[in-house]
Amino acid sequence: MMKSLSTGVSGLNINSEAMGVIGDNIANVKTVGFKSNSISFSSLLGHVLEGDTVGSGARIWDTDKLWLQGVPENTGNGMDLAINGDGLFMLKAVPDTGTAYYSRAGEFGINNSGYLVNPDGYRVQGYEVTDPETQALGTIQDIQITSDTVKPQPTSEINLSLNLDADSTEPYSTSVTVYDSLGSPVVITLDFTPDAADGGQPWTWTASVDPDVTSTPVTSTGSISFGADGQLTGLTDNPVIDVTGLVSGAEDLSVTWDLLDASGDSNGSVTGYSTASSVISLTQDGYTSGILKNISVTEDGFVTALYSNGQLVPKYQLALAGFNNYRGLKVEGNNLYSETMESGQPLVGAPETGRLGEITPGALEMSNVDLATEFVHLITTQRAFQANSKVITVSDEMLAELMNIKR
Numbered sequence: 001m002m003k004s005l006s007t008g009v010s011g012l013n014i015n016s017e018a019m020g021v022i023g024d025n026i027a028n029v030k031t032v033g034f035k036s037n038s039i040s041f042s043s044l045l046g047h048v049l050e051g052d053t054v055g056s057g058a059r060i061w062d063t064d065k066l067w068l069q070g071v072p073e074n075t076g077n078g079m080d081l082a083i084n085g086d087g088l089f090m091l092k093a094v095p096d097t098g099t100a101y102y103s104r105a106g107e108f109g110i111n112n113s114g115y116l117v118n119p120d121g122y123r124v125q126g127y128e129v130t131d132p133e134t135q136a137l138g139t140i141q142d143i144q145i146t147s148d149t150v151k152p153q154p155t156s157e158i159n160l161s162l163n164l165d166a167d168s169t170e171p172y173s174t175s176v177t178v179y180d181s182l183g184s185p186v187v188i189t190l191d192f193t194p195d196a197a198d199g200g201q202p203w204t205w206t207a208s209v210d211p212d213v214t215s216t217p218v219t220s221t222g223s224i225s226f227g228a229d230g231q232l233t234g235l236t237d238n239p240v241i242d243v244t245g246l247v248s249g250a251e252d253l254s255v256t257w258d259l260l261d262a263s264g265d266s267n268g269s270v271t272g273y274s275t276a277s278s279v280i281s282l283t284q285d286g287y288t289s290g291i292l293k294n295i296s297v298t299e300d301g302f303v304t305a306l307y308s309n310g311q312l313v314p315k316y317q318l319a320l321a322g323f324n325n326y327r328g329l330k331v332e333g334n335n336l337y338s339e340t341m342e343s344g345q346p347l348v349g350a351p352e353t354g355r356l357g358e359i360t361p362g363a364l365e366m367s368n369v370d371l372a373t374e375f376v377h378l379i380t381t382q383r384a385f386q387a388n389s390k391v392i393t394v395s396d397e398m399l400a401e402l403m404n405i406k407r
Contacts, residue, residue, distance in 0.1 A: 010057030011388030033104030085357020152183025155286030216245030226272030
């Protein structure tokens with residue numbers, strides 16, 4: 001009789017704990033990056049009765065997290081980040097406690113010192129971009145974006161895509177805006193004049209600049225000819241336009257006009273077809289100075305600064321950490337985890353490398369709690385608790401009857 005009471009009590013205890021786990025899941029149904037928990041039971045070994053082992057109730061065997069992907073929810077905030085696939089964000093406490101923290105909750109923002117932080121002020125970790133051109137990466141450190149200024153870059157090359165009418169005997173003019181070493185715009189006018197005495201071939205081009213901009217007249221000139229297919233012929237080197245004596249005090253400009261490919265043939269940017277002379281496109285590699293306007297994050301995790309001059313400069317690449325056993329991570333609260341012997345050491349890398357997933361900017365990973373499943377567990381756990389309480393009630397009635405025998 002007494003054994004049945006203790007068996008019923010064990011059932012009450014484990015189902016009370018199970019109700020706590022279910023309640024925690026339901027409470028965190030809107031928690032960013034939350035992973036639902038499950039609880040499992042095992043039987044307690046009892047005594048041998050007529051050759052068979054009879055149990056003595058049940059106990060909690062294990063609690064476990066369900067590491068399934070949560071659904072990303074768009075927020076419209078560019079600093080909200082979700083991981084699509086494996087990995088966790090790496091965070092560091094301030095002041096540094098020496099413990100590395102990890103999280104799936106990418107609800108980040110820039111604090112007053114320019115650091116990328118979570119709502120508790122933990123700093124997000126990333127690889128510093130040491131060379132924006134090649135996107136070479138340095139060491140992992142706190143991501144900090146300061147309100148700096150991009151210095152101007154003088155133009156060194158232009159690519160002018162245009163057609164010069166093969167049937168025309170009229171001159172054609174266009175202009176190209178380039179930038180000097182101080183970031184000031186310099187307008188170069190290009191005049192094209194066909195040789196009327198020889199069917200329009202060759203075309204003579206002349207570059208000029210407003211006299212108010214330079215104290216030295218621009219003397220760059222040359223000629224271009226076209227073959228029967230309308231493509232450039234006869235050039236051996238790309239033309240160079242020199243602009244000297246800039247009144248702004250900027251350095252002299254030497255601008256290469258990109259007309260030839262690596263093999264020395266025409267790159268097709270300038271043609272001589274029988275259609276109206278016109279400019280199709282124009283690019284140049286210079287720009288003025290710029291101040292920081294905005295910050296964005298790409299799918300491969302590059303934290304990029306957008307400047308007022310239109311330049312996009314990658315500053316950092318987010319560092320993600322993967323684990324061989326995510327279930328072995330220690331729950332630290334506030335959507336944070338830390339490594340343990342069971343989880344193994346972190347496998348650190350950039351997004352979209354190895355097993356690590358990609359970044360979804362402007363979104364947050366929602367909890368993976370399935371409310372329908374939790375409500376079913378709620379019902380079954382409640383019924384199990386009631387059944388075990390009934391075992392205790394019936395055992396008590398049996399004990400009462402046993403006591404009545406003495407009377």
